[in-house]
Amino acid sequence: MRDFFRNIGPGPLIAAAFIGPGTVTVCTLAGVKFGYTLLWAMGLSIVATIFLQEMAARLGVISQKGLAELLRTELQHPILKFIVMFLVLSAILVGNAAYEAGNISGGVLGVETLFGSKSLVFNEVEVNVYVLILGAIAFVALYIGNYRVIERFLIFLVILMSVAFLSTAILTKPDWSAIFSGLFMPELRKNSLLTVIALIGTTVVPYNLFLHTSLAKTKWTSKVDVKLAKRDTVIAVVLGGFVSMSIIISAAGLPLKEVLNASDLAASLEPVFGANAKYLLSVGLFAAGITSAITAPLAAAYVASGCLGWPADLKSKRFRIVWILVLGLGVLFSTLGFKPIAVIKFAQVANGLLLPIVAIFLLLVMNNSKILGKYVNSKLQNVIVVLIILLTFVLGVKGILSAMDSF
Known part of the structure; x- marks a missing residue:
């Protein structure tokens, strides 16, 4: 059991990354609007995530390189390399700076519930105290600069x-x-396709692929650790x-149709199922945000x-400097209540373009024996x-279309 916990690696961090306030809100709306009927969609997304993240972890352990580094070194065509690097930096760097405000605000919603x-007022500017506290917690965790502490x-x-959520x-x-x-x-009910x-x-997001390769090579340095990385990924x-x-399931249990987010769901649960x-x-929403x-x-x-x-x-x-910039912008936008809509839309377009490109590149690399040796994909893995x-x-x-429609 001690060995099991010692070998828990970046998998839980990846789970932490994809279960953010956005996921909590989407799942809440799915349960409120369609009950249990869309659980299959989440099951499908988990299967897809396992395959992609397992490849990312295996790539990190064997190559001892991050996915962004491999994109930079393996793409030979200068124009293609420039386009892909631009998309990567736009989608991940700019996008995460824009989305960070939502992450912090989501955690704050849980605390406020x-x-x-x-709030405090400085020169007629109202500042949410919880935003500053959550920002400080994130800053300290990252500034320590120790992977094991963060993990x-x-x-x-x-x-x-x-x-919290299972209970x-x-x-x-x-x-x-x-x-x-x-x-x-x-079952695909009317008007449920977008949900x-x-x-x-x-759940299937590009930045987790980049994060996983980098964390996997930090956690494991030997090829024999591939099995540990796979187990860690699947369990998490x-x-x-x-x-x-x-x-x-929690949202589906309420006879309501006007819940807009997880904070509303938390408030609605109390009169029906008690304060617990x-x-x-609320604790779950706070943890998802932070x-x-x-x-x-x-x-x-x-x-x-x-x-x-x-x-x-x-x-x-x-x-x-990079993570301080991203975190700082998130705290600033969340504190001022400012929503960088144009930046978020741009990031959505960049992510929309990046996701299939990264998935294709990942598939090609996972079949490159010069990089992975005997750890290349099997035929079944390639088909899936x-x-x-x-x-x-x-x-x-x-x-891309949803971002374009809202411009």
Whole structure:
């Protein structure tokens, strides 16, 4: 058991990264609008995530390089390299800076549901106290610059988040037969297609692939550790899937149709299932926000280092400048209540273009014996990943169109 916990690696950090406030909100809306019927979509997204993240982890362990670094060194055509590097930096660096405000604000919603809002006024500017506290927690965790400390802190938060959301789902006394039906008998109700795409899109995200390769090579340095990396990935992503499904189940247990986000869900649970449900969901929302507030700047720093050829050292000045910039912008936007809509839309377009490109590149690299030797993909893995790439293409097109429609 001691060896098991010692070998827990970046998997929980990846789960922490994809279960952010955005995922919590999408799962909440899915449960409120469609009950248990879209659980199959989350199950599908978890399967896709396992395959992609396992490849990313294996690539990091064997090559001892990050995905951004491999993109920079393996792409030979200068124009193609420039386009891909531009998309990577735009989607991950700029995008995470824009999304960071949502991560922090999501965590703040969880705290405010429990304790109410608290603010200070400086020169007629109202500042949310909880935003500053969450920003400070994320700053300290990252500034320590010790991977093991960050890993353990995030694993603690993931466990806290998992217990909170799973307990909330159990408190709602769900219909288990309806749950199994929703999970294993796919149904596409009227007006549910966009929600299905959103559920998959919040789980299968490009920045986690970059983050996973970088963290895997930090955690493991021997080829014999590939099995440990695979086990770590599967357990963590499946656990993350259960957490997401728990949110859907909790939301489906309420006879309401006007819940807009997880904070509303927490408030709505109290009169029906008691104060414990409200507290549990609020703690889960806080943990989801703070974990994503830590992993998003971390991923941005790893990506920038790989693209620009910097050493990926958590204590290096350039590495710290990147994550401080991303975190600082998130705190600023969240504090002022400013939503960088134009930047977010730009990031959505960049992510939409980047996701299938990265998935295709990852597939090609995973079949390159010069890089991976005997650890290349099997034929079955290739077939499944090709199907996933088609899925990522659909998600990418949807992301681009949705961003374009709102301009």
